[in-house]
Amino acid sequence: MTHLDGNVLAGVAADLFAFDTTTATGRCAECRDVATLAEALVYGAPMGFVARCRACLAVLVVIVERPGGTLLDLRGMRWVTTHVGDRRPAVSPGSTPPDGPPSRAT
Numbered sequence: 283m284t285h286l287d288g289n290v291l292a293g294v295a296a297d298l299f300a301f302d303t304t305t306a307t308g309r310c311a312e313c314r315d316v317a318t319l320a321e322a323l324v325y326g327a328p329m330g331f332v333a334r335c336r337a338c339l340a341v342l343v344v345i346v347e348r349p350g351g352t353l354l355d356l357r358g359m360r361w362v363t364t365h366v367g368d369r370r371p372a373v374s375p376g377s378t379p380p381d382g383p384p385s386r387a388t
């Protein structure tokens with residue numbers, strides 16, 4: 283099976299992160315609660331932030347600012363969707379995330 287290198291993701295990744303991330307909706311990997319990032323409970327630390335699930339307090343997102351870059355850990359999110367137009371990017375382009383993203387009324 284042939285594959286492409288990660289450079290092929292440049293365009294879609296740039297589009298994916300070019301929005302107000304607090305409006306992104308995600309599912310907690312622990313309890314399956316679906317909410318926007320703005321609804322998370324955020325705890326600040328000198329070096330970054332920890333966002334916890336509003337329902338079960340599991341860690342959803344960790345952002346650590348460090349020399350040379352910022353670390354983004356999304357392992358507490360089962361999936362994240364952005365709601366930009368009709369585009370519904372998921373964790374894996376071209377596939378529906380496990381349990382599917384929420385439907386949006388149009």
Ligand SMILES: [Zn+2]
Nearest residue numbers: 310313335338
């Ligand atoms: Zn949860």
